[in-house]
Amino acid sequence: MLIDFPNGDGQYMDEEIIITKAPGSCEMLDDDSRGRVRQQVRSQTYQSAHIKTFENNMNDHVAIGVIFGSKHALGLATMPHRFNVGAFFHITHIWAQLNGLHTVFMFRLQKVNLNEKSWWAPLGSALPPANRDYLKKAPLASCIECQSESPLIYDEGWVCVNHACGAMGRLQGHNSSIPLSFNQDWLNERKRWPTGRMPEQQLAPTFPENINGTTFTTSVAGWKGFICPRCHCCNSRIDWAHQKCIAEGCDYSQKVTHAIQTHLSLLPPHVEEVHGHAIPHNVHRGHVECTKLFLGHWVLLTYKLCENNYVTHFMANRHINGRPGGANDMLLEMQKGDGLGLKRPYMRGQQLTRHYARNFGMPYNYVAAPDSAPFSEAPPAIMTSLNRLTWAGSEAVRGQYYPPRNELLAVGYMESQRMGYHDDGERELDDLVSTWSLGAPAHMEFRIKRSHAHPNLGEESYDPTDEVVMGSDFWQSRQRLNALYRAGHMNAFRLAKREFFDTNRTEIRRLGARNAQVPWCLQLQLSHGDFVVMHGAQIHTSYEHQVIAGGALRYAMTARYVRPHLVDPSERWRGDFTLAPGTQYTGDLDLPIPL
Ligand SMILES: O=C(O)CCC(=O)C(=O)O
Numbered sequence: 001m002l003i004d005f006p007n008g009d010g011q012y013m014d015e016e017i018i019i020t021k022a023p024g025s026c027e028m029l030d031d032d033s034r035g036r037v038r039q040q041v042r043s044q045t046y047q048s049a050h051i052k053t054f055e056n057n058m059n060d061h062v063a064i065g066v067i068f069g070s071k072h073a074l075g076l077a078t079m080p081h082r083f084n085v086g087a088f089f090h091i092t093h094i095w096a097q098l099n100g101l102h103t104v105f106m107f108r109l110q111k112v113n114l115n116e117k118s119w120w121a122p123l124g125s126a127l128p129p130a131n132r133d134y135l136k137k138a139p140l141a142s143c144i145e146c147q148s149e150s151p152l153i154y155d156e157g158w159v160c161v162n163h164a165c166g167a168m169g170r171l172q173g174h175n176s177s178i179p180l181s182f183n184q185d186w187l188n189e190r191k192r193w194p195t196g197r198m199p200e201q202q203l204a205p206t207f208p209e210n211i212n213g214t215t216f217t218t219s220v221a222g223w224k225g226f227i228c229p230r231c232h233c234c235n236s237r238i239d240w241a242h243q244k245c246i247a248e249g250c251d252y253s254q255k256v257t258h259a260i261q262t263h264l265s266l267l268p269p270h271v272e273e274v275h276g277h278a279i280p281h282n283v284h285r286g287h288v289e290c291t292k293l294f295l296g297h298w299v300l301l302t303y304k305l306c307e308n309n310y311v312t313h314f315m316a317n318r319h320i321n322g323r324p325g326g327a328n329d330m331l332l333e334m335q336k337g338d339g340l341g342l343k344r345p346y347m348r349g350q351q352l353t354r355h356y357a358r359n360f361g362m363p364y365n366y367v368a369a370p371d372s373a374p375f376s377e378a379p380p381a382i383m384t385s386l387n388r389l390t391w392a393g394s395e396a397v398r399g400q401y402y403p404p405r406n407e408l409l410a411v412g413y414m415e416s417q418r419m420g421y422h423d424d425g426e427r428e429l430d431d432l433v434s435t436w437s438l439g440a441p442a443h444m445e446f447r448i449k450r451s452h453a454h455p456n457l458g459e460e461s462y463d464p465t466d467e468v469v470m471g472s473d474f475w476q477s478r479q480r481l482n483a484l485y486r487a488g489h490m491n492a493f494r495l496a497k498r499e500f501f502d503t504n505r506t507e508i509r510r511l512g513a514r515n516a517q518v519p520w521c522l523q524l525q526l527s528h529g530d531f532v533v534m535h536g537a538q539i540h541t542s543y544e545h546q547v548i549a550g551g552a553l554r555y556a557m558t559a560r561y562v563r564p565h566l567v568d569p570s571e572r573w574r575g576d577f578t579l580a581p582g583t584q585y586t587g588d589l590d591l592p593i594p595l
Pocket residue numbers: 409411419424435437442444545547555556558
């Protein structure tokens with residue numbers, strides 16, 4: 001649990017006790033006196049997952065690890081880092097109170113280990129008492145309306161804290177919600193930790209020594225983060241090949257050497273290399289159509305997502321992958337040295353992506369020029385990938401001219417890493433994106449973007465000139481409806497519209513609900529050496545894709561074309577490259593096909 005409340009309103013913390021609100025039901029709103037602050041906008045419900053989870057933890061004696069953020073304003077010791085390992089706590093009380101008109105749930109947590117002084121205690125505070133009086137309690141009282149009993153929590157007087165009672169949160173005999181100041185007797189109460197033992201696991205596990213060369217380095221425990229052995233700051237592993245402490249003034253840095261993985265060591269159990277043409281395990285649903293083509297040793301599956309928008313999956317086999325400069329060699333190349341200097345980029349503010357990445361070639365939009373290494377300095381693996389990806393792209397769009405790709409994004413995935421739903425539709429890019437998969441397998445999923453899948457369908461606001469995306473809610477009915485409008489049959493259009501809404505009202509409401517998920521319509525099972533080519537602008541405007549990597553190590557090399565006239569002229573040189581004559585990749589089509 002992270003305790004990081006920037007305004008201390010209604011919350012409390014001392015050396016042993018924390019009182020905090022259940023998360024959720026808040027939005028950032030303007031406040032006259034305080035500016036933009038997080039405010040309660042809905043009542044919380046007792047049935048919500050957050051509250052149930054904490055209730056289960058309380059009933060099942062599950063200790064909760066607490067991390068302190070530096071943003072809390074509760075007047076204890078200053079927090080040395082942005083995030084700080086606190087201690088194990090247990091929940092002693094859960095109760096309801098009013099926050100304006102809204103019901104909120106509150107938790108009181110008590111430190112499990114009461115024998116040791118907390119490191120966040122204010123300077124000069126007394127040592128914890130040797131003997132505790134666990135029987136000393138705040139007075140109890142019962143509600144005159146619901147008869148439920150609870151302690152005197154607030155200084156202002158006793159209030160009912162039963163969420164189901166009409167008198168909840170109101171001082172008995174008054175009809176207003178109360179100001180919040182906690183009763184000292186209640187704060188001083190201590191509940192005996194029922195198990196009598198400390199939690200089994202460590203809150204700040206010691207990082208194993210000598211991890212280099214072991215598979216630990218790419219495991220979740222390995223990449224998630226570490227506590228700096230020098231200054232105790234909580235750190236993520238930002239660099240692919242280093243553990244560096246980000247705390248100001250701390251220069252701790254340790255090289256991480258990963259165990260070398262081969263295409264064979266990354267094959268999932270019971271899966272073997274494919275000798276013949278690969279057998280697809282992709283799934284397409286609904287409106288998506290598939291065509292199949294054999295090209296030498298390749299199997300090409302082309303999925304039509306909508307008119308002029310295609311995803312082509314090139315499935316490789318062991319003969320293609322085993323060739324010099326092929327996927328097997330490339331996988332080893334990628335693991336050399338510093339692993340290409342991949343880093344976990346920041347998404348927004350302080351949040352890191354899960355995957356590691358590095359851009360090469362022409363910079364664009366999100367990639368500040370210095371963050372895109374020029375091709376003239378790129379390792380051979382990058383140029384080999386670019387060469388192959390250019391072939392895959394041109395093969396997928398046969399007959400149409402596309403310039404050679406001038407930008408390459410190398411992405412590395414460790415255990416349980418993924419790239420969540422996104423599109424690659426930046427303004428500077430053309431509509432051809434090719435990716436080469438190396439190492440462990442992955443799922444790649446495509447779905448219609450929410451705004452297109454569940455367009456705002458209201459009878460009054462219905463706009464027959466809106467674009468209808470294939471596969472979106474009621475797309476065929478809407479296409480028929482809009483055709484009547486376009487043909488000028490206004491009466492027929494009005495009647496058909498009325499019938500459409502009368503028939504589908506309930507379903508429209510269900511699909512348009514805030515939490516309605518959009519399912520994927522295409523799922524590709526990507527194996528080592530496969531290419532994926534996305535062709536068409538709507539794949540990025542109406543659709544989005546995600547990649548869920550499996551196994552211990554996977555790379556994706558994605559080539560795009562950045563339109564040079566949209567790049568600062570002084571930075572265009574980063575995308576320049578020349579291929580040595582005769583080295584252009586041609587798809588291994590010369591490989592004999594064994595009979
Ligand atoms: O991991 C992959 O195969 C694709 C990655 C991707 O979608 C991207 O780099 O934009």
